[in-house]
Amino acid sequence: MSKQGASLPVVDLTADTPCCPPLAQRRVPAETAAVLAPAFKALGDPVRLQLMSMIASADGGEACVCDLTPAFDLTGPTISHHLKTLREAGLVDAERRGTWVYYRARPAILRQLAGLLAVEPPATA
Amino acid sequence: MSKQGASLPVVDLTADTPCCPPLAQRRVPAETAAVLAPAFKALGDPVRLQLMSMIASADGGEACVCDLTPAFDLTGPTISHHLKTLREAGLVDAERRGTWVYYRARPAILRQLAGLLAVEPPATA
DNA sequence: CGCTTGTCTTGACGTTCGTCGAATCAGACG
DNA sequence: CGTCTGATTCGACGAACGTCAAGACAAGCG
Numbered sequence: 001m002s003k004q005g006a007s008l009p010v011v012d013l014t015a016d017t018p019c020c021p022p023l024a025q026r027r028v029p030a031e032t033a034a035v036l037a038p039a040f041k042a043l044g045d046p047v048r049l050q051l052m053s054m055i056a057s058a059d060g061g062e063a064c065v066c067d068l069t070p071a072f073d074l075t076g077p078t079i080s081h082h083l084k085t086l087r088e089a090g091l092v093d094a095e096r097r098g099t100w101v102y103y104r105a106r107p108a109i110l111r112q113l114a115g116l117l118a119v120e121p122p123a124t125a
Numbered sequence: 126m127s128k129q130g131a132s133l134p135v136v137d138l139t140a141d142t143p144c145c146p147p148l149a150q151r152r153v154p155a156e157t158a159a160v161l162a163p164a165f166k167a168l169g170d171p172v173r174l175q176l177m178s179m180i181a182s183a184d185g186g187e188a189c190v191c192d193l194t195p196a197f198d199l200t201g202p203t204i205s206h207h208l209k210t211l212r213e214a215g216l217v218d219a220e221r222r223g224t225w226v227y228y229r230a231r232p233a234i235l236r237q238l239a240g241l242l243a244v245e246p247p248a249t250a
Numbered sequence: 251c252g253c254t255t256g257t258c259t260t261g262a263c264g265t266t267c268g269t270c271g272a273a274t275c276a277g278a279c280g
Numbered sequence: 281c282g283t284c285t286g287a288t289t290c291g292a293c294g295a296a297c298g299t300c301a302a303g304a305c306a307a308g309c310g
Contacts, residue, residue, distance in 0.1 A: 023174075025182055047158075110242050252310090258306095274290085
């Protein structure tokens with residue numbers, strides 16, 4: 001819960017420019033790891049990974065909880081809990097518009113994570 | 126040449142070709158999520174993220190446990206446990222050569238994960 | 251205003267995770 | 281062959297996680 005209240009972290013996950021070189025290029029410092037690990041952990045659950053994908057690939061870039069919940073064999077509160085986890089990890093953003101709550105992906109942090117995992121192609125391909 | 130084989134896991138993380146389109150392009154199926162989530166979960170710990178980076182960025186592509194352990198304020202068994210987690214997630218490979226054990230990163234799965242997280246550059250939006 | 255619908259929060263429970271100490275296993279060297 | 285060093289496995293403990301049931305909150309509508 002203190003994720004959002006944390007004062008300026010060493011690594012800004014919301015920036016559009018890469019925060020750091022790929023993981024395989026230079027050893028990632030402890031502070032960077034401490035900031036990025038929670039994001040990976042948030043994706044480390046099949047339900048959240050699917051939720052993230054459903055939100056990110058949704059039409060218009062946002063998805064309503066009413067569309068997400070029935071896609072799983074889980075109760076509403078459980079889905080809500082997972083969405084909260086994604087929100088606290090900075091992966092998605094929530095907005096209430098009228099009756100329904102819409103979730104939107106944050107491409108910037110996805111780019112950060114993808115950039116960190118980037119590896120040189122196998123054979124100059 | 127098709128990936129539709131039934132005997133093997135639905136998603137082959139060791140393949141050099143992308144297993145699936147980016148997360149934000151098409152909704153990732155439950156089976157794919159079940160296979161990929163453990164890999165993200167393995168990276169969801171600061172210690173393991175640093176270990177992964179140290180191994181992947183090591184000279185010659187491999188790192189000795191004797192080099193990894195002293196880099197943390199953790200006991201040997203704990204580091205060994207984390208390495209086992211990375212190994213079971215398919216992220217690294219271990220090999221014993223004489224007295225020491227060397228760990229090597231598996232670029233293929235890193236590519237898979239990076240590809241899944243890939244997002245179109247901001248300009249496209 | 252009160253009802254209905256839809257979402258979030260709270261509290262609880264069982265499971266898994268991260269960590270350690272002690273014991274065990276695998277090679278190397280005298 | 282015995283012993284030493286290095287890495288893993290085993291057993292245990294507290295903390296965090298995933299899940300649900302029940303209750304609380306917000307918005308729309310009669």
